[in-house]
Amino acid sequence: MSLRSAWLGSAELIIGTFNAVTNGLTSSMPAAADRNVDMLIGGQAVLEGVMMRSLTGYSVAVRQPNGGVAIRKDRLVSIAKKYPFLKFPVIRGSVVLIQSLILGIRALNYSA
Numbered sequence: 001m002s003l004r005s006a007w008l009g010s011a012e013l014i015i016g017t018f019n020a021v022t023n024g025l026t027s028s029m030p031a032a033a034d035r036n037v038d039m040l041i042g043g044q045a046v047l048e049g050v051m052m053r054s055l056t057g058y059s060v061a062v063r064q065p066n067g068g069v070a071i072r073k074d075r076l077v078s079i080a081k082k083y084p085f086l087k088f089p090v091i092r093g094s095v096v097l098i099q100s101l102i103l104g105i106r107a108l109n110y111s112a
Contacts, residue, residue: 040054040055041053044104046060046062046107046108046110046111047062047108047111047112048062048063048111049069051103051107053103055076055078056076057073057074057076058073058074058076058103058107059071059072059073060072060073060107062110062111072110076103078099079095079099080095
């Protein structure tokens with residue numbers, strides 16, 4: 001496999017994951033002319049793939065042995081929405097760190 005085809009395959013994987021994350025979000029949003037919203041998207045590398053996360057969902061795309069791409073997507077519910085006292089600054093940072101670790105481990109387990 002050449003470096004170019006490997007890079008193009010990785011780019012396809014990232015774009016597919018981004019589309020999977022944002023697909024559920026765009027259906028409930030107003031038309032592009034009516035909104036002025038920054039969409040916050042982050043992610044991390046997993047084994048043979050990538051995990052992308054937004055405020056309301058995440059998606060993991062993993063390269064399969066046959067060359068295909070397996071995509072798993074799911075919604076995220078912020079624990080701070082359930083328990084408002086978790087929004088205080090020091091507590092919020094700890095909670096977000098723990099949530100990020102849990103999500104990262106979940107994504108790595110899926111990719112393994």
